[in-house]
Amino acid sequence: MNTILKRFLIVSSLYLLAPSVGALDLGNKLDSGGVLMPEDAVKVSGEASSLVTSLQDHLGVTRTQAAGGAGALLQLAKSQLGASSFDNITDKVSGLGSLLGGSGEQSNNLLSSALSNISSMDDVEKAFSALGLQSSAIEQFAPLVLNFLKGQGVGQEMLGNLSSLWMPESSA
Template sequence: QDQLGITETQAVGGTGALLQLAKNELGSSTMSALTSKASGLPGLSGGNSGLGDSLLSNISSMSGVQSAFSALGMDSAMIQQFVPIIMGFLGDQGVGSSLLGQLQSLWAPAG
């Protein structure tokens, strides 16, 4: 939040959008492994982001993440500023490199 100069709602919502994409793409068992390592994550992928569950639960592609960022009043370019911060946090929490690699490729900019 402080690193990007955004509100807490934007930080939580943006992170939640990326995590929801990961959950939909990688499956809930992978996400369980992730959230068991990173204790702060379960709350971020929930509906307490101000966006509501319906918007977050439908995220199945980066375009859905972009829509969520737009709904939060952020430019889609912000997504690539969130990714290294989340990846750093997950690495610090002891998330394995294979799982980090899956997330990195999932969240990589299309193009």
């Protein structure tokens, strides 16, 4: 497991065990952005910003959770489909690199580090858990991300590949 992610999980666990009244309420900590990453530290550019906003609106998640969840799914696609295939997606949708922490923004370094080693659905589940999301949230994120990419002109074949990758049981 990525060293940064391990440290992050340890610090988050310690914070939750702190002897303060609000320390046991992870939902409030995520809403305030204090545990994982401040909401204003999540820099999303281009059309990817509307994806993050859509995920927030439809799923009731924080900006950090929306960007991190979408980023985890996209990082899995990048690692499984290869850089050249993934470039076909990023060529159609501006700002997707910022969801992977690849925008060059220093504030996205934590997001980039947390997502850099995702190469399996198990890794995606771990990322969702680190964001304070249930693994079942993947089933809610994936169709919204796919629909967004379809609206941006990503081809049907690529959407099928992504669907198989992100929702393997439903594509069989």
